[in-house]
Amino acid sequence: GAVVSQHPSWVICKSGTSVKIECRSLDFQATTMFWYRQFPKQSLMLMATSNEGSKATYEQGVEKDKFLINHASLTLSTLTVTSAHPEDSSFYICSARPSAKNIQYFGAGTRLSVL
Amino acid sequence: GIQVEQSPPDLILQEGANSTLRCNFSDSVNNLQWFHQNPWGQLINLFYIPSGTKQNGRLSATTVATERYSLLYISSSQTTDSGVYFCAVGLTGGGNKLTFGTGTQLKVEL
Numbered sequence: 460g461a462v463v464s465q466h467p468s469w470v471i472c473k474s475g476t477s478v479k480i481e482c483r484s485l486d487f488q489a490t491t492m493f494w495y496r497q498f499p500k501q502s503l504m505l506m507a508t509s510n511e512g513s514k515a516t517y518e519q520g521v522e523k524d525k526f527l528i529n530h531a532s533l534t535l536s537t538l539t540v541t542s543a544h545p546e547d548s549s550f551y552i553c554s555a556r557p558s559a560k561n562i563q564y565f566g567a568g569t570r571l572s573v574l
Numbered sequence: 575g576i577q578v579e580q581s582p583p584d585l586i587l588q589e590g591a592n593s594t595l596r597c598n599f600s601d602s603v604n605n606l607q608w609f610h611q612n613p614w615g616q617l618i619n620l621f622y623i624p625s626g627t628k629q630n631g632r633l634s635a636t637t638v639a640t641e642r643y644s645l646l647y648i649s650s651s652q653t654t655d656s657g658v659y660f661c662a663v664g665l666t667g668g669g670n671k672l673t674f675g676t677g678t679q680l681k682v683e684l
Contacts, residue, residue, distance in 0.1 A: 503674040565617040
């Protein structure tokens with residue numbers, strides 16, 4: 460149980476284009492989903508908290524107009540990197556928290572390379 | 575914000591050896607999770623342990639919340655244990671957010 464699917468696992472795009480990443484909880488409902496970014500040899504940094512049916516809460520320093528988050532259902536959240544640039548290249552990981560539980564389960568991550 | 579420090583930062587073991595990884599945090603927490611990040615980047619849940627002791631096979635963990643630290647024990651290590659181990663904590667009253675530690679890079683050699 461508690462499986463989180465993230466898609467795509469790897470994406471290469473040209474500078475200036477937008478990329479959408481999906482995060483799905485497959486066998487539970489997730490009131491809250493989270494988006495993290497990890498640069499090589501570093502720890503995970505929380506970018507934003509996504510609550511179903513409401514606007515995402517972004518961490519300090521994260522541009523909300525660049526990283527658009529939509530959490531339209533209890534099993535799906537999406538992260539869109541708009542007008543991507545090479546400095547946005549990173550490993551993006553989502554997590555989901557089952558309702559009434561205090562545990563986060565993580566997707567397999569998406570490696571984004573912007574050329 | 576809360577500080578989460580892990581030690582050691584790097585660790586090399588011979589297969590079969592035991593090890594202890596430490597996670598220190600600077601504030602009161604109501605959530606603590608240990609993860610293993612494999613070479614492909616997948617985070618694998620090891621323990622949810624905001625307090626007390628748990629065991630799962632060759633792994634066990636202890637959190638002493640009043641003293642603000644947690645320990646992860648790996649016994650009879652195997653090469654498949656290699657990877658990065660993270661602890662992550664949730665601040666009491668912090669809205670379910672997790673702050674990740676600095677990580678321990680473990681390599682188990684034959």
